Amino acid sequence: MSKFFYHFWQNFKEFLVLIFLIIVSLYLITLDSSAKTQKLRAMVFSSLAIVNSVLSDIFDSEDLKEDNERLRETNAELMLQLSKLRKDALLIEQLKNSLALKDTSKLQLLSSRVVSRFINNLQETVTIDLGKSDGVEIGMPVISDKGLVGIVFSVSDDFAIVKTLRNNSLNLTVKAERTGEHGVLKWKSNSLRIINVPKTYQIKKGDRIVISELSSIIPVIVPVGVAHSMENLETGIFNEIVVIPYVDFNKVEYVFVIPVVASKEIRNLELNLLKKFK
Amino acid sequence: MKNTSLIPFLFLVPVLILQVSLIPFLSLNGISPDLVLILLVFYTIRNNQMYGTITGFIFGGISDLVFGTILGSSMIAKTVSGFIAGYFSSENKRDEYLTPINFGLIIFLIGIIDNSIFAFFSSFDLSENFISSLLTNTILKSVYTSVLSILMIIVIPKRRMFE
Numbered sequence: 329m330s331k332f333f334y335h336f337w338q339n340f341k342e343f344l345v346l347i348f349l350i351i352v353s354l355y356l357i358t359l360d361s362s363a364k365t366q367k368l369r370a371m372v373f374s375s376l377a378i379v380n381s382v383l384s385d386i387f388d389s390e391d392l393k394e395d396n397e398r399l400r401e402t403n404a405e406l407m408l409q410l411s412k413l414r415k416d417a418l419l420i421e422q423l424k425n426s427l428a429l430k431d432t433s434k435l436q437l438l439s440s441r442v443v444s445r446f447i448n449n450l451q452e453t454v455t456i457d458l459g460k461s462d463g464v465e466i467g468m469p470v471i472s473d474k475g476l477v478g479i480v481f482s483v484s485d486d487f488a489i490v491k492t493l494r495n496n497s498l499n500l501t502v503k504a505e506r507t508g509e510h511g512v513l514k515w516k517s518n519s520l521r522i523i524n525v526p527k528t529y530q531i532k533k534g535d536r537i538v539i540s541e542l543s544s545i546i547p548v549i550v551p552v553g554v555a556h557s558m559e560n561l562e563t564g565i566f567n568e569i570v571v572i573p574y575v576d577f578n579k580v581e582y583v584f585v586i587p588v589v590a591s592k593e594i595r596n597l598e599l600n601l602l603k604k605f606k
Numbered sequence: 607m608k609n610t611s612l613i614p615f616l617f618l619v620p621v622l623i624l625q626v627s628l629i630p631f632l633s634l635n636g637i638s639p640d641l642v643l644i645l646l647v648f649y650t651i652r653n654n655q656m657y658g659t660i661t662g663f664i665f666g667g668i669s670d671l672v673f674g675t676i677l678g679s680s681m682i683a684k685t686v687s688g689f690i691a692g693y694f695s696s697e698n699k700r701d702e703y704l705t706p707i708n709f710g711l712i713i714f715l716i717g718i719i720d721n722s723i724f725a726f727f728s729s730f731d732l733s734e735n736f737i738s739s740l741l742t743n744t745i746l747k748s749v750y751t752s753v754l755s756i757l758m759i760i761v762i763p764k765r766r767m768f769e
Contacts, residue, residue, distance in 0.1 A: 342655045342692065349663045349685045356667075357678035357727065365677055372671040376619070380627055444626035446673040447633040449743050450728050453674035455626070481674055489674040494636065496728070497676070518636065518742050578630060 366466075366482055374484030377455045380444040381487075400582045401439050403473030408435065411538060411551050414505060435548060437471075437584040438462055443487070445578075449518050452494040452577060454478070458585055459486040467545065467589040475551040475574035476539060477583050488585075492577050493520055493552070502552055502571075503540040504531045510540050513552065513571065520553060522569040529567070531555050537571050547590040614649040614661060621645050622672055637742065639751040642669055643720055644758060646684060647691040647713055651703050655692020662688025676728050683723035687716045710756040717748030 337344065359365050440458040458464045460483050470477045470490045478492040491498050494515050502513040502522060509529045511522035525531070535555040539546045553573040560568050621641045629638050646665050650658030666684030670677045694703045694712055702708060721744035 342659065342689065345656060346659050346685065346689045349659060350682055353663070353666070353678045353682035353685060355678075356681060357676060360677045369671045369674070369677070372668065373674065376622055376626070376672050379619075379623055383623070383627060444623075445630045446626055446675075447630045447636060447638040448673070448675070449636045449747075450725060451673075451675045451679075452636070455674075491674065578633060578636075 369482050369489075370484035373455060373482065373489055374459070374487045377443050377457070377484075377487040380455070381441075381457050384441070384443055397439050397441075397582055400473045401437060401584065404437055404471055404584045407471070407473055407475065407551065408548070411549055414536070415538075415549060418505060418508075435586055435588070438464065438587055440470075440583050440585055442581050442583060447578070449494070450496055452492045453481065454490050454492060454577075454580070454583075456488050456490055456583060456585070457486065459484050459488055461485050462585075463587055464488050464585050465587075465589055469539075469546045469548060469550065469586045469588075470583050471550055471586060472575050472580050472583050474576075474580075475553065476546070477575050477577070477580060479545060480585065490583070493573055493575075494577055500545060500552075501540040501543040502537050503542075504529075504555065505536040505538050507531055507535070510542060511569070513537070516568075520571040520573055521559075522555075522571060523566070525558075525567045525569055527565065527567055531558075531569055533557060543590065545590050547588050548586055611653060611657060614645055615664075617645055618642070618665060618668065622668070626673070634750070637746050637750055639754040640717065640720070640747065641754075642684070643687060643717060643751055644713060644755045646688055647694075647716055647755075648704075648709075648759075650688050650691035651694050651700060651709075651712070654695050655689060658688030658692040658695070659685055660688070662686070662691075675724075679724055679727040682727055683720045686723055687720040690716055690719060704759065706756045706759045709759045710752045713755040714748050714752035717751045718744050721747050 356365075438458055440456040442454045443457050445454040446452060454477070456470070464480055464483055466480055466483055468480045470480060476493065478490045478495065478498065480488045481491045482489040493500075493513070496515045498515065500513045501510060503510045507530045509525075509531055511525050511529075514521055514523050516523065522531075522537070533555055537552045537555055539548065539550045539552060541549060551574055553571040556570045556572045558567050558569055560566065625641050629641065632638060642665050646658065646662055649661065653661075662684035663681060665688075666681035667677075669675070669680045669684070673680070691712070703712060722740070725743045
């Protein structure tokens, strides 16, 4: 019997190892978002990010870097204020009460530098030089002076991985600023799309697309991009709207983390509500 | 005879650094070459199938952790890639497979398999246009990786390659 197994192993060892490793990989896919995996990921990517950070520091002029950082921060703050003002203007036009609006202009911004980026048409990520020690947490939105970049996905002490909008595992609730129509934004077929849009929607080419106040991931209204074209006009009951993002993900170097996590905000609100009725 | 089986692991760190620092500047419309695949295939051809399968598994796992992709997606793709690259590790044909054109073609073939498996496990979406997805996510990326691999094999001194 043992001879049979010995011969079997000798003849098929490559296949047996392949099958075993595939099974292990499949099992690991199910553990992707577990706490242990996040810890391991943080440890591994931060080691590499340190090297990248040192390398990019060498090529950066310190003075220019500081000036740029300050200007970009100002730009980002102005972008948020502009976004809010546009929204206010639309609401006033529609004679709605704007008192309940969230004041995004007072949000604190944590400025950061992109130390490395993983370019991929399916799961693009960037690594930034802010981490737990700076107050960054998983789920925090990341913006540039142009608009939304993505959300924090994994954090080590000094670095964080950000899933950009060019990542098919990121679905965000957005709305067209002009019409107020909501939809789900997704990276699909190598473009950013609002999917399952009813044919009755009035979104037109050139409409600004911003994060919706209904978003459970990003609690701040941030511009995302501009509606470019409508697809699937003939088939099915839904359309898809192609959105051109404001941010050029290949060129973005300085970003800002908004230190708020949507789920925490919702949780606090719910707790406050519970306290009120006790 | 020197034990060279650990050499690719020494090269892995610089290759990962290049992948996230230099390669983004070479990307064309989101399509970028895969340096880890080139390293894996090159050293699998120089060793054997078992070595390629295990090395692919380790390289894929580290790539998933470093790049923030779904843990296991690149791991499974690189494991299969290493296994297939092992078919080109026959001792009497090794030198032939490591000539620029042959190596480029091998990288292209394995690149298609690697990218298809990665795409399947990281973004399985039936509503996507399959042909368009196949073209951009697998074929074009494989062509780019293949071209880069040809340039690299030309640059590597022959004496080092076959030592």
